[in-house]
Amino acid sequence: MTRGRFASYVADNQAAGRLVVQPRMGFATTEQMRGGLLAVRAARATTAGTLTLDSFTRVGDHASAARALVHGHDLNGYPLVAHGAVMTRAMLEDIAADDFPVQVRHGSALPLGIFHALLDAGLDATEGGPVSYCLPYSRVPLRAAIDEWAACCELLASVGDGRGAHLESFAGCMLGQLCPPSLLVALGILEGLFFRRHGVRSLSLSFAQQTNPGQDLDALLALRHLAAEFLPDCDVHLVVYTFMGLFPRTPAGAAAILAESVRLAVAGGAARLIVKTSAEAFRIPTVAENVAALEFAATQAAGCAAPARRSFDPAASPAYAEARLLVEAVLDLHPEPGTALAEAFGTGLLDVPFCLHPENANQARSRVDPDGTLRWTRTGRMPLRPATGHAADLGSAELIDMLAFNQRRFDTPTTEPTTPALSPAR
Amino acid sequence: MRLSTANAPVAVLSTIPSDSHTWNLVYLHLLLEEHGFRVVNLGACTPIDELVAAHLRHLPDLVVVSTVNGHGAVEGEQLVRRLRRHDRTTPVVIGGNLGVAGSADERHVPALLEAGYTGVFVGDRAVDDFRAHLRTLHARPHLAASPV
Numbered sequence: 001m002t003r004g005r006f007a008s009y010v011a012d013n014q015a016a017g018r019l020v021v022q023p024r025m026g027f028a029t030t031e032q033m034r035g036g037l038l039a040v041r042a043a044r045a046t047t048a049g050t051l052t053l054d055s056f057t058r059v060g061d062h063a064s065a066a067r068a069l070v071h072g073h074d075l076n077g078y079p080l081v082a083h084g085a086v087m088t089r090a091m092l093e094d095i096a097a098d099d100f101p102v103q104v105r106h107g108s109a110l111p112l113g114i115f116h117a118l119l120d121a122g123l124d125a126t127e128g129g130p131v132s133y134c135l136p137y138s139r140v141p142l143r144a145a146i147d148e149w150a151a152c153c154e155l156l157a158s159v160g161d162g163r164g165a166h167l168e169s170f171a172g173c174m175l176g177q178l179c180p181p182s183l184l185v186a187l188g189i190l191e192g193l194f195f196r197r198h199g200v201r202s203l204s205l206s207f208a209q210q211t212n213p214g215q216d217l218d219a220l221l222a223l224r225h226l227a228a229e230f231l232p233d234c235d236v237h238l239v240v241y242t243f244m245g246l247f248p249r250t251p252a253g254a255a256a257i258l259a260e261s262v263r264l265a266v267a268g269g270a271a272r273l274i275v276k277t278s279a280e281a282f283r284i285p286t287v288a289e290n291v292a293a294l295e296f297a298a299t300q301a302a303g304c305a306a307p308a309r310r311s312f313d314p315a316a317s318p319a320y321a322e323a324r325l326l327v328e329a330v331l332d333l334h335p336e337p338g339t340a341l342a343e344a345f346g347t348g349l350l351d352v353p354f355c356l357h358p359e360n361a362n363q364a365r366s367r368v369d370p371d372g373t374l375r376w377t378r379t380g381r382m383p384l385r386p387a388t389g390h391a392a393d394l395g396s397a398e399l400i401d402m403l404a405f406n407q408r409r410f411d412t413p414t415t416e417p418t419t420p421a422l423s424p425a426r
Numbered sequence: 427m428r429l430s431t432a433n434a435p436v437a438v439l440s441t442i443p444s445d446s447h448t449w450n451l452v453y454l455h456l457l458l459e460e461h462g463f464r465v466v467n468l469g470a471c472t473p474i475d476e477l478v479a480a481h482l483r484h485l486p487d488l489v490v491v492s493t494v495n496g497h498g499a500v501e502g503e504q505l506v507r508r509l510r511r512h513d514r515t516t517p518v519v520i521g522g523n524l525g526v527a528g529s530a531d532e533r534h535v536p537a538l539l540e541a542g543y544t545g546v547f548v549g550d551r552a553v554d555d556f557r558a559h560l561r562t563l564h565a566r567p568h569l570a571a572s573p574v
Contacts, residue, residue, distance in 0.1 A: 137446035
């Protein structure tokens with residue numbers, strides 16, 4: 001088993017019972033970015049750093065990113081390629097280290113230039129995937145994304161004196177919300193198999209908190225079980241994302257949903273958590289808001305009991321049953337995971353609800369039950385059965401209602417004990 | 427409730443080239459259908475060329491640009507200037523979060539109107555204002571929806 005800086009740090013902390021917490025964070029200038037990373041590093045928490053790239057860089061429009069820098073315009077992230085390796089190495093000097101690894105988060109369907117830039121800058125961890133960064137966020141043909149991601153994986157596998165770099169699949173976060181967990185789990189395993197096929201041996205699989213904690217925990221445990229079955233020869237850790245959809249607007253609601261995601265991560269055996277902040281419903285958070293969220297998450301994690309060595313029974317897991325069915329049906333299409341994925345979407349065997357990419361069948365539909373459980377109302381040509389007794393058609397008001405489920409759940413005061421405030425202390 | 431018919435007015439729904447968000451597009455698609463439009467939804471990260479091509483192909487009654495990634499003030503302006511080279515009359519509206527600074531969006535409104543938008547919808551009331559705007563469009567004779 002070979003691990004680079006990022007994966008070693010995560011594995012060592014997991015072994016010591018510490019949850020690694022990580023922000024989303026990206027700024028236009030090297031000064032701002034360095035300041036942000038220094039603050040994350042100094043936070044009272046076990047942190048990993050993040051370079052979130054701006055959306056011009058994500059779509060390969062490096063000229064626009066460079067123009068914005070020249071004119072002093074703000075960007076919504078760090079333009080890694082426009083700054084280049086020399087500037088980025090200088091920015092990271094004395095910050096990125098074995099005790100503070102930094103991951104590049106980019107959102108690009110065609111990221112080969114970004115991968116070259118991050119490796120040239122001395123970084124060894126990034127994320128995404130041929131499906132998870134193509135279908136939800138781009139209009140790039142899936143086959144083109146698959147081919148480019150194959151080259152990206154082979155590039156990652158070739159670095160670090162054969163240790164290889166670390167790659168996280170973003171498939172557990174498809175569209176952020178309203179995707180039933182079994183499909184998220186299946187896509188994570190399939191992207192993991194794709195990474196492995198193209199040489200990556202150190203990888204992480206993601207899962208984004210949804211709308212029902214019990215369903216989320218079942219999915220995370222199913223993901224861990226399937227990873228052991230399908231990727232036994234890889235170094236794999238799990239990463240949980242605090243809810244990515246319409247975020248609670250009250251400080252108490254934001255704190256409570258973040259705390260729930262911490263409990264999910266700990267109970268489900270995840271090694272890492274990507275947090276959200278109290279500002280999430282309104283704007284891109286400040287550094288101080290990010291630090292507050294990281295410290296809050298660390299405090300919550302320290303207060304969680306170590307996960308009971310629960311015996312996971314696959315036969316009793318709804319997520320496991322559906323995910324395993326999907327994974328096997330896709331792998332039956334073709335021995336190459338990339339080709340199998342392309343064919344699966346081409347034929348509607350995989351179908352992400354509400355995803356507008358031209359190659360997604362977009363026949364599948366889901367709904368949120370009153371208790372927050374996500375259910376299929378229409379499964380299109382996937383080999384799954386929809387829940388009975390519910391119409392699949394929905395209007396704009398119902399959609400907003402479902403998208404705002406967690407906002408209501410956490411912003412509406414209940415009789416539950418209040419969670420400490422989540423706002424910057426400094 | 428779908429009122430669209432073959433004669434329904436057509437709305438082209440788009441975002442800006444750098445914006446990968448789509449829930450706003452899924453929502454507005456349903457909302458426009460409920461207001462009687464047939465919707466051509468161009469999906470995430472729409473290149474301006476593709477928007478112009480779709481515009482010339484569908485000759486829509488309304489163009490809706492929705493963006494939330496913070497680059498709307500910049501790319502939204504480029505987009506409408508390009509579109510206006512081909513079409514100076516069709517209503518073109520933009521809404522969402524237009525700048526990186528969130529609540530400071532109001533300051534982008536004059537420049538976007540000057541560049542060619544007929545409506546700019548930002549802030550907490552953006553959706554309500556947009557719905558009201560859709561109702562005023564319906565008052566225009568050539569845009570009257572024809573529900574069955």
